Amino acid sequence: MSVIAEVRISPDDFELGQILDLDEASAIELETLVPSGDVTVPLFWVYEPVENQFLDTVRRYPTVNSVTEVDVFDDRTLFRLDWDASQDHLFRCILDNEGQILGATGTAEGWDFEIRFSHREALSQYWTCCEDAHISLEMISVYNPTDPGAGPWYGLSKPQREALTLAVRMGYYDIPRGCTTEELADELGISDQAVTERLRRAIGTFVRHALLTPETDA
Structure with missing residues (x-):
């Protein structure tokens, strides 16, 4: 695997x-x-x-x-x-x-x-x-990207979990948006660009780990 x-x-x-x-x-x-x-x-x-x-x-x-x-x-x-x-x-x-x-x-x-x-x-x-x-x-x-049940956090690192959870809680993914990446950056104490990259990587990691199966990952 x-x-x-x-x-x-x-x-x-x-x-x-x-x-x-x-x-x-x-x-x-x-x-x-x-x-x-x-x-x-x-x-x-x-x-x-x-x-x-x-x-x-x-x-x-x-x-x-x-x-x-x-x-x-x-x-x-x-x-x-x-x-x-x-x-x-x-x-x-x-x-x-x-x-x-x-x-x-x-x-x-x-x-x-x-x-x-x-x-x-x-x-x-x-x-x-x-x-x-x-x-x-x-x-x-x-x-393991093809094993959604391995581990409780779906492959997410602690900083990724923190950023993704905060983004959801503050309404970043709502329509209309409830906050900006600048506001998330202020909360996390990192740069705006670092927030954007951390969220992008977190979503990619979550999808690969939680949703992809051996058939779809091939």
Whole structure:
């Protein structure tokens, strides 16, 4: 049975985290990763207006070939990054153990990765690989997406449960809305963008864990 792990990683512990310097961006979300030989081309969102200093920092990194704007909106910009990932031990550990990145978001608190492995032994091997590469991981949660009855919280981490519960209680999902993400952020003591990302990940985790069956998950 497959297993999904949510882990937090310091940006200093993997190369892409060093490239996408969070000192110059409020939040970053990986949209997709496209492996091609030793090159991995991700699309990633940068939230809030993008400063030139951020792009200059990315372009100066030795393994970066190019960074290109794809879409620009008022509150976020989508970029395409072409870089040599052969020295990024985090991604090598994921690929070597046939892991699939379901989502990754970087904020001032660190990078949160959601990774699917075919079985728990593969997750254990990934963990060992990261330890050998001196990558420090913080396990947030581990769950089986096709087993809704495993555990009382449907795979939700404590911060996800807190944010989702508060959003429902304050009427965020009501029509009309009873509150804004800014008000939720004030209650939780985190940024507006962090609230948005936490709610998005919480809903995705809940649906995968509570609603998907082996048939629908295939």
